[in-house]
Amino acid sequence: KAQKELYFNNPMWPGEAHSLKVEKILFKEKSEYQEVLVFESSIYGKVLVLDGIVQLTEKDECVYQEMITHLPLCSIESPKNVLVVGGGDGGVLREISRHSSVVLIDICEIDKMVIDVSKKFFPELAIGFEDPRVRLHVGDAVEFLRHAPEGKYDAIIVDSSDPVGPAQELVEKPFFETLARALRPGGVLCNMAESMWLHTHLIQDMISICRETFKGSVQYAWASVPTYPSGVIGFLLCSTEGPPVDFMHPINPIEKLEGALQHRRELRFYNSEMHKAAFCLPSFVKREVKAL
C-alpha cells in the first residue's frame, strides 16, 4: 500500500522540511494548547508531534533527554532539589532519577494531554513519573515560578517546545529573572537552545538576556539529533552568582554515580567525554554568537 509521509515544515525553519514515513497514526487530538499527534514511523519508532513540530522519537530521544539533564546535574556536587519546566513526556524525569543525591523533583507542565499521551504511547519515557521524588504541577510555569520560594532549587531544566505558541514566554527576560531567583547561589539552569544552523539570532538574544540575569557563567553546548531541524539542538547552561561552576569539566561525573549507568535503562548517548565535547563550538558560532 502507498506509504503515507508526513512533512515537517514550519516558519521556525523556512525553506526546508523534514519528512518521515508513517506506518500508522496512533493518536491525534487538540488539547487546550496545541494539536497532539503520535504516529508509528518506519525507522524512528513512535514519534510525538506538537502543532506539527517533532518533539521526540523513540530512536533518538536519548540524545536530548540525557544531555539536557546530565549537562547541568553533572556540573554541580550532589544536586538535591531540581525543577523541570515542561518535560511532560517524562523523559527528563527518567534521567534525573539516575542521580541518587536528588531528593525532590518538581515538574511544571502546562498540557495534561502530553502527560497522558506519553503514559499511553511512550512508557519508556513516562516511567519518569513513577519516581517517588516527583511532584507534578499541571499549569503555567510562568505562574509557578512567580510563587516559587527564593533560592529553592540547585538545578532547573527548561525542557520546552519552540518559542511559538505555549512556550513563547519561556524565552523572555522576565521568565529568566524568575528562574534566577528560584535558584540557590551557584545553582544551574539548562535551557533548550535551538539550532546553531538556524537560530543564531535567537541564541544571541537568549545569551544576552542570560548574561545580564545570571552572574555566574553562561555556556552554549550542542548535540546531534537526527529528527530535529538541521539535525542539531543546543543547550544553554547558566549558573547564578556564588560558587563558580565550570560546565566544561563535570565535577560530578556520571560514571562515578552509583547505579546511574544501569538505573532502569543504560545511558545511550551521554558520557563524560560527550559532556566535554558538547561545549566545543564551530568557528562560525564563535563569530556569530558574541559573548561565548
Ligand SMILES: NCCCN[C@H]1CC[C@H](N)CC1
Ligand atoms: N521534551 C522533548 C523535547 C522538546 N524539545 C524540543 C526541542 C526542539 C524543538 N524543535 C522541538 C521540541
